Amino acid sequence: MTKAYRHTGYGRSVRSYDHPNLFNFRDLGGYRGRDGRTVRWRRLFRSDSLSRIDPADAASFTALGVRTVIDLRRPREVARDGRVPEFAGLTYHHLHPEHAEWEDATDNDEPSDARWLANRYLDLAYGGAAAMVAAVAVIAEADNAPVVVHCVAGKDRTGVVAALTLAALGVNERDIAEDYALTAAATDRFTEHMRRVNPEMATMPARYLMSPAEAMLLFLGDLHRRHGSVRAYLLESGLSEAHLAALDAHLLEDPA
Numbered sequence: 001m002t003k004a005y006r007h008t009g010y011g012r013s014v015r016s017y018d019h020p021n022l023f024n025f026r027d028l029g030g031y032r033g034r035d036g037r038t039v040r041w042r043r044l045f046r047s048d049s050l051s052r053i054d055p056a057d058a059a060s061f062t063a064l065g066v067r068t069v070i071d072l073r074r075p076r077e078v079a080r081d082g083r084v085p086e087f088a089g090l091t092y093h094h095l096h097p098e099h100a101e102w103e104d105a106t107d108n109d110e111p112s113d114a115r116w117l118a119n120r121y122l123d124l125a126y127g128g129a130a131a132m133v134a135a136v137a138v139i140a141e142a143d144n145a146p147v148v149v150h151c152v153a154g155k156d157r158t159g160v161v162a163a164l165t166l167a168a169l170g171v172n173e174r175d176i177a178e179d180y181a182l183t184a185a186a187t188d189r190f191t192e193h194m195r196r197v198n199p200e201m202a203t204m205p206a207r208y209l210m211s212p213a214e215a216m217l218l219f220l221g222d223l224h225r226r227h228g229s230v231r232a233y234l235l236e237s238g239l240s241e242a243h244l245a246a247l248d249a250h251l252l253e254d255p256a
Contacts, residue, residue, distance in 0.1 A: 028165070153190055
């Protein structure tokens, strides 16, 4: 059975779901967006890799009525781990954002962990802009909902798509950063699992697994300084005004 926990800030619906083989699955609904409206519940979810779904997860996952999965993993990660099972009526999009390998990433100085992560997210936002925009475009189509966006840990690539979508909907940056930081609650379980299946995880730098709210605030602040707003970044990167209007129309609702 799926365990569910209520988000204390809003409390109208379930925020995080504890599927047996997924560690970081949660609903992006409930946050206050543009013009006092609220992001709809059970329309957009974020997750770690759905390749781990097995019969223990299947009933609780399919009960959510998910219609679309956006997989942001590298092709080699999909080949290594597989993809979400082919449930009836489920559409699958593999949208890999191009970005440098983190171990090859260089910075002009020795930034803090939060600044280093924010720099990696900027790499995703620019090097992987086509996939980022394509993901938001899929989310914007009402007929695709409910949508789940995932990568491996559901933290970085997924975190950037979630942040761009919520920011486009007018959600406060601090709320976006706090949602990103909720991943920390899943890190120990995810790390324990990954170290069992991939011993190389034991040598991974600690900053790779962090999700401090400051990193997301720095990243969003950079986009604002460069473009004026996240919506402007998305438009300049190829998203249409029609997609932004569609995003607002089906993901925002008047408060009860």
